[in-house]
Amino acid sequence: MSGFDAPLDELAPAIVTYALERIGLDRPPLDLPRTEADLRAATGATVTAEGIGGMGALRVFTEILAPASLSIDHPLFLAFVPSAPTDAAVLFDLVVGASSLYAGSWLEGAGAVHAENEALRWLADLAGLPLGAGGVFVSGGTNANLSALVAARYRWRQHRPGHERDRGVIVASAGAHSSVRAAAQAMDADVVAVATDEVGRLHGDAVRAVLAAAPAETTERAFALVATAGTTNVGAIDDLSGLAEVAAERDLWFHVDAAYGGAGLAAPSVRPRYDGIERADSFVVDPHKWLFAPFDAAALVYREPAVARAAHTQHAEYLEVLTERPDWNPSDYAFHLTRRARGLPFWFSLATYGTDAYCDAIETTLALTRRVARSIDASEHLELLLEPELSIVVFRRRGWTAAQYRAWSDRLLIDQIGFVVPTTWQGEVALRLCFVNPRTTLDDVEGLLATLA
Numbered sequence: 103m104s105g106f107d108a109p110l111d112e113l114a115p116a117i118v119t120y121a122l123e124r125i126g127l128d129r130p131p132l133d134l135p136r137t138e139a140d141l142r143a144a145t146g147a148t149v150t151a152e153g154i155g156g157m158g159a160l161r162v163f164t165e166i167l168a169p170a171s172l173s174i175d176h177p178l179f180l181a182f183v184p185s186a187p188t189d190a191a192v193l194f195d196l197v198v199g200a201s202s203l204y205a206g207s208w209l210e211g212a213g214a215v216h217a218e219n220e221a222l223r224w225l226a227d228l229a230g231l232p233l234g235a236g237g238v239f240v241s242g243g244t245n246a247n248l249s250a251l252v253a254a255r256y257r258w259r260q261h262r263p264g265h266e267r268d269r270g271v272i273v274a275s276a277g278a279h280s281s282v283r284a285a286a287q288a289m290d291a292d293v294v295a296v297a298t299d300e301v302g303r304l305h306g307d308a309v310r311a312v313l314a315a316a317p318a319e320t321t322e323r324a325f326a327l328v329a330t331a332g333t334t335n336v337g338a339i340d341d342l343s344g345l346a347e348v349a350a351e352r353d354l355w356f357h358v359d360a361a362y363g364g365a366g367l368a369a370p371s372v373r374p375r376y377d378g379i380e381r382a383d384s385f386v387v388d389p390h391k392w393l394f395a396p397f398d399a400a401a402l403v404y405r406e407p408a409v410a411r412a413a414h415t416q417h418a419e420y421l422e423v424l425t426e427r428p429d430w431n432p433s434d435y436a437f438h439l440t441r442r443a444r445g446l447p448f449w450f451s452l453a454t455y456g457t458d459a460y461c462d463a464i465e466t467t468l469a470l471t472r473r474v475a476r477s478i479d480a481s482e483h484l485e486l487l488l489e490p491e492l493s494i495v496v497f498r499r500r501g502w503t504a505a506q507y508r509a510w511s512d513r514l515l516i517d518q519i520g521f522v523v524p525t526t527w528q529g530e531v532a533l534r535l536c537f538v539n540p541r542t543t544l545d546d547v548e549g550l551l552a553t554l555a
């Protein structure tokens with residue numbers, strides 16, 4: 103008998119009912135943030151010695167906290183990279199939470215890890231990686247990029263006797279995600295940023311030229327070339343074949359950051375743009391972005407998982423029982439130890455609907471993006487800045503200042519119409535819409551664009 107044994111007769115159905123109703127909402131309320139002081143006044147003390155009871159805490163959540171947290175799956179949440187998890191994925195997230203799974207080791211989580219690996223295999227096949235490829239789901243693209251780069255540096259250091267402690271160099275485009283720079287900082291590595299072309303794409307020749315002009319002292323320390331397949335700002339896909347070629351010439355680890363854009367691998371209309379990804383030493387794609395999985399799930403796949411394993415396995419007396427076995431232990435493939443089976447909701451949804459449904463849903467968002475671009479073209483007061491490569495549209499409202507963009511964005515959220523924030527493109531303030539939700543319609547978006555008139 104413990105203090106946790108209070109009966110759940112009322113709470114259990116209340117929670118399940120709330121969850122089912124929320125999952126069933128096609129158009130969830132967008133909601134609004136509130137200040138800390140405001141929230142504290144509204145909730146009162148919630149963590150107390152006696153507790154406020156499950157029903158009390160649930161009421162605080164449903165009535166105060168949830169309405170103060172944006173619904174990322176709202177069809178007009180188009181800022182940053184939204185998320186639109188499938189019903190099956192979200193339902194199964196409840197099961198994962200209920201099942202006390204430990205997915206760090208095969209010994210403890212074999213069944214869960216097997217299913218996660220099935221989902222990873224689908225992604226590896228889409229990219230064209232060989233059968234030995236494998237990896238792990240981590241919390242986000244940020245951890246995935248860091249973990250891949252740590253593996254890359256490990257391999258490089260293994261091959262440089264006498265220079266093991268040298269500071270490494272990562273070559274990436276100026277348009278690479280901020281997490282690549284953050285990883286370099288955490289690893290105390292340098293970044294050589296190479297300029298992209300006018301649509302934000304990095305080319306092999308540009309990297310070749312920069313490396314040819316760089317001092318030998320720098321190029322000798324280069325251990326990885328990071329390509330982006332779908333930049334977060336505009337959705338540009340680097341010239342992956344050209345970059346793979348340079349990586350091979352220079353013996354650099356070729357990492358492809360497709361955290362946002364990787365979903366396009368499943369869409370025949372854009373698949374050829376990813377040619378060259380099959381030569382990656384590692385790649386990342388976030389199912390929590392454009393693959394309809396709930397937070398947080400980023401898939402990291404290595405061509406040769408053994409390198410990552412050597413780089414990442416933690417050794418401790420109490421872990422030897424795990425590390426001495428030849429098992430596939432997901433903990434060994436990234437910078438982490440304990441892990442939730444966060445790939446399972448994605449696996450369950452893939453198993454439920456089939457991969458064709460994924461291809462269709464991704465094509466739906468791509469088709470919407472192209473139609474939105476045509477609507478913007480046809481509008482007098484809007485100017486498309488870039489033909490969309492994937493599902494991001496970047497455009498400007500003629501004559502507006504940065505302050506006007508911000509005021510419009512704030513108003514849109516206060517009026518509960520949608521969530522769109524300004525960005526910059528080539529030094530100019532612009533608007534950016536990112537489509538990952540197959541429930542967003544052209545009518546929805548045209549209504550939103552009408553508020554820019």
Ligand SMILES: *Cc1c(COP(=O)(O)O)cnc(C)c1O
Binds near residue numbers: 243245333360388
């Ligand atoms: C979103 C994104 C990341 C970071 O992913 P998180 O899941 O937010 O950590 C990295 N790279 C690219 C290209 C992204 O779009």
